Amino acid sequence: MKSKLLIASLLVGAIIMGGCSAGNSESNNNSNMDHSTMSSMDHSNMSDEEMKNMEGMDNKDNSMENGHASHNNPLALNNSTGENELALPPIIEPKNGIVDITAQQGTTEILKGTKTETYGYNGSFLGPVIRIHKDQTVTFRTKNALSEPTTFHWHGLEIPGNGDGGPHQVLEPGVTEDVNFTVNQGASTLWFHPHPEGATAEQVYKGLAGLIYIDDENSQKINLPNEYGVNDFPLVFQDRQFTEEKQLNYQAVLNEDGTIGDTLLINGTVNPKLTVGKEKIRLRLLNGSNARNYTFKLNNGATFQQIATDGGFLNQPTDMKEITLTPGERAEVIVDFSKMDDKTDIALINEEGITLLPFKIEQKAASTSNIAQKLNDFGVTEEEKTLPVTKKLELFGMGTMVSINGSQFDMNRIDFTQKQGDTEIWEIYNKPDMMGGMTHPFHIHGTQFKIVSIDGKEPPLNLKGWKDTVSVEAGQTVKLAVKFNNKGIYMFHCHVLEHEENGMMGQVEVK
Structure with a gap:
């Protein structure tokens, strides 16, 4: 057998x-x-x-057992039931030019009633949003509180090689190191994750991932939704497969050609929903999965506008019906909920029609201002x-x-x-x-x-x-x-x- x-x-x-x-x-x-x-x-x-x-x-010998029959027809995701309000990561900004970031391990109640062993930055699972500004000189004070070596890689950040956090810059357990640099790029949504040789995939799978927002003068002038948690939301998409004990056992589900799971987490939330007002909402999408691609669309077929790629704004808002992101890619989009019926079920779905993120639309004060038609000069x-x-x-x-x-x-x-x-x-x-x-x-x-x-x-x-x-x-x-x-x-x-x-x-x- x-x-x-x-x-x-x-x-x-x-x-x-x-x-x-x-x-x-x-x-x-x-x-x-x-x-x-x-x-x-x-x-x-x-x-x-x-x-x-x-x-x-x-x-x-697990590609059959884990149902990874094909990456063109991957293991299906669960439909979000929408029973849990989407968690939002905390925002941290430099204090006296310093941002403290600690990689640590702990337990997190991802699935109700069970503590799952996880990794995180400044917490037990995932990480904060680090908010910095163009031309700002900052120090990322990184500490490894894990029981294994790690690195801190700043994905998308233009930074000297000795601070990039690739496999050369390993931090042993208990070690703290400062990364000093001046922000020399425009407004964008970046992210950070570990990059140690031979352990990147497992450490990300266990929860090491966070976001970086760069602001600049232009981003503050072009009239975009920018009130965090009100009309400006980060969405970190990751698929995971839990064991019968509701743990994240990476070695048990490892697929050498890309590990894929059947449970979708957004910002670490299972079965999430997002409550929004009847206004224009900015969604910052990150594919933080190990291997899965995502095609995002609205279940009512409505058009949305893409305003940014990985590293900055497009020249003008671009009408889209769907957008596909492979692992590591980001995009910023604007969805106009002021034009949608709050009594109709609206959701973000994938190409298979799986419900990724249901929206609950509330009748509350809405911003109806128009977004600038010129966003960048790229x-x-x-x-x-x-x-x-x-x-x-x-x-x-x-x-x-x-x-x-x-x-x-x-x-x-x-x-x-x-x-x-x-x-x-x-x-x-x-x-x-x-x-x-x-x-x-x-x-x-x-x-x-x-x-x-x-x-x-x-x-x-x-x-x-x-x-x-x-x-x-x-x-x-x-x-x-x-x-x-x-x-x-x-x-x-x-x-x-x-x-x-x-x-x-x-x-x-x-x-």
């Missing part, structure tokens, strides 16, 4: 793991390419049996459009055998170099293999980049903004204009956390 389960798991695993692929035979044809030490490897001619054997080397320059590609990244593999340009992550190897302040064009190609492939969220530390093209075409309007994580579908080629304003060593990787940990990550040194 055990052998039958193993064979079944390997067969399903081969289907699941088939997406982490890329390759481009042209990568050696440009003498200006920065290949550094990354080698080229073509796995596309592997047989089915070889593909299965790759996955079977190290993969846990654009890809003509020069950036004509720059040659100098870095090509070829993703390939499955499960524990993922790679970039044929190599797995090595902390002692610098894969690319780039000069501080120079803009280069990075080309990311997700080559489908015999199993069809899957979408990869590609993230670069320490910078906000511009999407120049997707398969040779301009990106859609809602992607014409600053990004630090970009969704690359199987078979797609994405070109990015990348500039680093600080020096240091930065990671680039797939933000499916299990892919990152299994080696789909590299390093660029900015000099």
Whole structure:
């Protein structure tokens, strides 16, 4: 029986793991390419049996048991019953220029009547919203109160490499370290999470994640909803799978190609609802899951407006019917509840029609002011459009055998170099293999980049903004204009956390 389960798991695993692929035979044809030490490897001619054997080397025998039949048809989420009001993280701001942030462990009553062992920042589960301002000089005073090493990675923040919190900057238990920097980017919704080599996925799964809001003069002038908890709400989406004991046992549910759960938590709240007024409401969406993609829409088919991407505002509000975010991506949207019937059930749903977040509309004083039609002055320059590609990244593999340009992550190897302040064009190609492939969220530390093209075409309007994580579908080629304003060593990787940990990550040194 055990052998039958193993064979079944390997067969399903081969289907699941088939997406982490890329390759481009042209990568050696440009003498200006920065290949550094990354080698080229073509796995596309592997047989089915070889593909299965790759996955079977190290993969846990649980892909069948946990229902992870496919990332294109993932384990279904529960419908939110709306019985619990959405929890809101506390806001903390610098005091005398210092923000204290402690990674700690504890217990949290996520499911009624049970204490679940969890991790959190400044609390037992998840973390606060850190609010800072452009041009402000701040110190993040980080402390590790866990019983294991961790790091503090500031996802989307332009920061010197020695403060970025990648796997180089490990804090041992009991250690406190100051991260000093000046905020040099515009208004945006960023986030922070751990990034220790080999433990990122599990630490995030247990609860280490928080938000960073950057404000600037522009954001205070463009008449956006900005009253926290009244018309401006953070929404951190994460899926989890609880054991029979209602615990978060990551090792029991680990899937080497991306761990997916059936229970949705928003801001750590199970079965949430959000009470809003009949006014324009700003929702700051973060996909904080290990691997699941989310497509968000309203159940009544209403249009909403996207106003921001990962790293800042779009040039103008953009009408949308739905928006998809892969792990690590953010978006800000405006929903106009003043036009909706408060007696009608309104909810945020996913592409399968699963109710993610029901809204309760109250008849209370509403702001009816109009949002500015000009939010930003963002654009890809003509020069950036004509720059040659100098870095090509070829993703390939499955499960524990993922790679970039044929190599797995090595902390002692610098894969690319780039000069501080120079803009280069990075080309990311997700080559489908015999199993069809899957979408990869590609993230670069320490910078906000511009999407120049997707398969040779301009990106859609809602992607014409600053990004630090970009969704690359199987078979797609994405070109990015990348500039680093600080020096240091930065990671680039797939933000499916299990892919990152299994080696789909590299390093660029900015000099």
